[in-house]
Amino acid sequence: MASIVDAIPPSEQQSSAKPKGGVYQINHPLVQRHITWMRNEETRPSSFRHSVRRLAVLMAYEATKDLPIEPVEVQTPVAMAEGVKIQGRIGLVPILRAGLGMVDPVLDLLPMAEVWHLGLYRDEATAQPVTYYDKLPNERPVDVALVTDPMLATGGSVTAALTALREWGVPHVKVLSLIASQEGVDMVAEQFPEAQIYVCKIDPVLNDQKFIVPGLGDAGDRIFNTVDPT
Numbered sequence: 001m002a003s004i005v006d007a008i009p010p011s012e013q014q015s016s017a018k019p020k021g022g023v024y025q026i027n028h029p030l031v032q033r034h035i036t037w038m039r040n041e042e043t044r045p046s047s048f049r050h051s052v053r054r055l056a057v058l059m060a061y062e063a064t065k066d067l068p069i070e071p072v073e074v075q076t077p078v079a080m081a082e083g084v085k086i087q088g089r090i091g092l093v094p095i096l097r098a099g100l101g102m103v104d105p106v107l108d109l110l111p112m113a114e115v116w117h118l119g120l121y122r123d124e125a126t127a128q129p130v131t132y133y134d135k136l137p138n139e140r141p142v143d144v145a146l147v148t149d150p151m152l153a154t155g156g157s158v159t160a161a162l163t164a165l166r167e168w169g170v171p172h173v174k175v176l177s178l179i180a181s182q183e184g185v186d187m188v189a190e191q192f193p194e195a196q197i198y199v200c201k202i203d204p205v206l207n208d209q210k211f212i213v214p215g216l217g218d219a220g221d222r223i224f225n226t227v228d229p230t
């Protein structure tokens with residue numbers, strides 16, 4: 001009989017232990033190739049969006065490895081088979097605008113997920129997040145929230161999102177950001193040690209305008225093709 005190699009260790013598949021918070025960097029060649037492509041200033045919005053979607057799928061695949069599952073039985077045309085069902089309610093929480101670019105591909109993987117939008121923009125002068133849309137309810141929090149935002153720069157926007165999710169009472173939060181700055185991800189990890197922060201790349205510094213260096217510029221503008229033409 002051929003030996004079976006588990007792509008996902010069973011200990012991670014079915015663990016009832018609380019997932020470990022921290023920063024998880026995805027050093028996969030496919031992931032790093034897309035990041036390289038997106039960094040290129042000549043990559044046009046349609047192609048940029050395509051890479052955002054591919055990366056969202058690859059990240060979600062990693063980030064959902066430890067979702068709790070329960071056994072179910074299913075009738076095939078031939079016999080009964082053992083299968084699994086994902087337990088609990090899952091919420092996708094895109095930070096508008098740029099986080100929207102990651103929602104549909106993750107929803108394709110998790111069609112049962114709820115989507116709870118958070119509207120935040122960074123004030124250009126202060127780089128502080130400003131909330132313009134937040135309809136999180138007061139009760140019945142989801143069991144797991146996946147926050148999507150391609151960029152984690154100062155960490156202010158993700159901090160605002162995680163604060164809102166903490167107030168809602170979400171017990172298990174995962175952040176999916178394509179590129180983070182070292183100082184931003186350190187700050188978020190320190191303030192929210194229970195959160196799992198998934199990144200494709202951590203860049204060393206922020207510039208005077210609090211943009212990630214080298215980064216990829218303004219992710220929202222590049223996804224939605226709103227780069228100032230002047």
Ligand SMILES: O=P(O)(O)OC[C@H]1O[C@H](OP(=O)(O)OP(=O)(O)O)[C@H](O)[C@@H]1O
Nearest residue numbers: 097098121122152153154155156157220
């Ligand atoms: O870590 P921070 O310093 O908070 O910066 C990161 C935030 O900045 C960008 O959004 P932006 O404010 O440009 O809004 P947009 O997505 O609408 O373009 C990005 O998508 C993050 O939400």
Ligand SMILES: O=c1cc[nH]c(=O)[nH]1
Nearest residue numbers: 153211212217218219
């Ligand atoms: O580098 C950065 C910083 C904030 N927002 C972006 O889109 N890019």
Ligand SMILES: [Mg+2]
Nearest residue numbers: 218219220221
């Ligand atoms: Mg933007």
